[in-house]
Amino acid sequence: MKLGLALGYWSAGPPPGVAEQVAAAEDLGFDSMWTAEAYGSDALTPLAWLGAHTERIRLGTSVIQLSARTPTATAMAAMTLDHLSGGRVVIGIGASGPQVVEGWYGQPYPKPLARTREYVRILRSTIARETVRFEGDHYTIPHPGGAGLGKPLRSTLHPLREEIPILLAAEGPKNVAMAAEIGDGWQPLFYAPRADQHYRDALAEGFARPGARRKPDDFEVVGMVSVVVDDDVETAANQIRPHLALYIGGMGAKGANFHYDVFARMGYEDECAQIQELYLSGRKDQAIASVPLSLVEQVALIGPKAKIAEELPQWRDSLLTTMVVSGSPDTLRLITDLVT
Known part of the structure; x- marks a missing residue:
């Protein structure tokens, strides 16, 4: 099982110390x-x-919002970055949910599976430098309406690799x-080793x-796993609870x-209903x-540390090929010691 660094998206601004995190992860x-x-x-x-x-x-995206860019625009960006990085790009894409897709990107959300299937086909065709x-x-390319002058094109940029890995969230x-x-x-x-068989099926x-x-x-x-080392389990859990409640x-x-x-599906339906009811009614602390x-x-x-070390084998034996973690350089070193 490999390790990956989760950088996520920013909150109000660029997170402090991210360059040091990345340098430590590579080292x-x-x-x-x-x-x-x-x-x-x-x-x-x-x-x-x-x-x-x-x-x-x-260099991976986890994830690119499918509705944020046309598939050809995503392919252009990935091919460009693949050249600049010497072939290190991994494209992770996801359909997100209707609140973000329709509320922010102004795109329709229905039938996300069919939309994703078409998107991936166009991505692969563009990266392979096909017309x-x-x-x-x-998606229809060229556009059938508009000025009526659209014609089939192929990328002027020759790909560094004819295939760039595409992962689906x-x-x-x-x-x-x-x-x-x-x-x-x-x-x-949110991957759970105890639900391993469900995902294997x-x-x-x-x-x-x-x-x-x-x-x-x-x-x-490739799954993100929160790792919090603390002698008190509840104190450690309190660092993750706000994220899960959100x-x-x-x-x-x-x-x-x-x-x-x-x-x-993990068996927490009643608890989820309570969390959602409290959250949507403005009682976030509860x-x-x-x-x-x-x-x-x-x-x-x-x-x-001893508890985490005891639980790690179930993660190593799971479907995960890459465990994506986050933290300061010192935390990354600690996690590396525990995992390896």
Whole structure:
């Protein structure tokens, strides 16, 4: 199991010490670093800036918002950065949710699986420097209307690599199966080793489909795992509870929150309902306090070093091929010692 560095997206501004984090990760032998975007900082600019100060570490997006750019624009950016970095780019894309897609990007959200499938086909065609022609339900290239002067084009930029790995962020079983069918990897957000068989079954369905790109032994699973070392388990859990409460309770409306569904499938449906009710009614502190310790421990490594070391084998034996972590340089060194 490899290690990756989670950089995420910014809050009010650039996070302090990020250059030192990246330098430490590369020195420690981390395989990759991963940026994100929602409706603030974008994923590509920090990756290019920080990538210029590294030599080996892979540059991944976790994730690029599918609705933020046309597929050809995403391909252009990835091909450009792949040249500048010497072939280190990994494209992670995700469909996000209706609040962000429709509320920020002004794009329709329905049928995200079909939209993702078309997007990936155009991405691959563009990166392979084919003349791009596509007629789908969600994307048509060239555009059939407008001035009526559009014609099929191919990239003037020759790719450094004819294929750049494309990973799909997915949480529901149908999305996970599609990641195995059309992707080079899968990016779970809240991965739990105890739910391993559920995800193995979903991936197996995708691998068995006609034309599947990969087999299980050459397929990446890149998941973010919060690691908090503290002698007191509850104190460690309190550092993660606000994040989980936000995603379970505040990301999406009732009935349209895919993160909520992940934990409900783990057996926490009643707890999720309570967290969501409290969060959406403005009682965020109570929502945070309502996140059970056992739920935190499903998706994170928390507590004394000895406890974390004891729990690590279940992560090594899981589907994860890369564990993506975050923290100060000292924390990254500690995590590296524990994991390796």
